[in-house]
Amino acid sequence: MHHLLDDIRLICFDLDGTLVDSVPDLAAAVDAALCDLGLSAAGERHVRDWVGNGSRVLMERALRHALAEEPGASRLEQAHDAFVNHYERRPCAASRLYPGVSEALQQLHAAGLTLVLVTNKPAAFIAPILGHFGLSGYFSLCLGGDSLPRRKPDPLPLTHVAEAFAVSSAHCLMVGDSRHDIAAGRAAAFRTLAVPYGYNHGEPVALSGPDAVVESLVELL
Structure with a gap:
């Protein structure tokens, strides 16, 4: 060894x-959550650089990118809940x-x-x-x-x-x-x-x- x-x-x-x-499944859930909030998708390339600090930080980074500003606490909570819901459905599809x-x-x-x-x-x-x-x-x-x-x-x-x-x-x-x-x-x-x-x-x-x-x-x- x-x-x-x-x-x-x-x-x-x-x-x-x-x-x-x-990342393919994480990115799909991130983009679906952003779509739920009426925001533009981030795409897999960005999500690949955002992964590593847990799902809440992942969505915080995604929102910051989509909004071009710091997200408020309530919006972050809403986005994180949406991400979890989407990811739970398809954690291993890709x-x-x-x-x-x-x-x-x-x-x-x-x-x-x-x-x-x-x-x-x-x-x-x-x-x-x-x-x-x-x-x-x-x-x-x-x-x-x-x-x-x-x-x-x-x-x-x-x-x-x-x-x-x-x-x-x-x-x-x-x-x-x-x-x-x-x-x-x-x-x-x-x-x-x-x-x-x-x-x-x-x-x-x-x-x-x-x-x-x-x-x-x-x-x-």
Whole structure:
């Protein structure tokens, strides 16, 4: 296995941009929500740069783009509710697994490593997506952005996971595609691994200083 896995007992994986390219379905829900409010669609290209901080921030960015000004709280709440309604109906219509994800998770799980999902996506969407792609059985715990009082880049979700499984942070690894994943991992004293193909607001994730970068998760094997 990859040298970064030496002495690692627990691996936390991000979801969007790391395991699943979910932007096509996210963009469809964003655009449908904007349409409900009588606003112009944003399009997938913009949404790809807005993903990573949870659904509310995603819709805040979409509204700011559509209105060319800061959205009010009530409008943001309305837009977010509309987004959730649309996304709940079709969370996996056009999303796809990145190459090597299934193979990597299967073999890491078989090797006895504890695998955990830590995403900023609302927790309600996790099970349908994992189930759709046949990944549910690999994860011992799944945390969404609303599972705890704070989400990535705050280290709380990662320190919570380490404590829940009684594993020292020195034996934990955070795998993600964005600076928020790397920042959370470093703040929690985890080792950090980045993939360059996901969503990082248009910036190379290597600039965030992960301990290593792999082009595909199969490089971990």
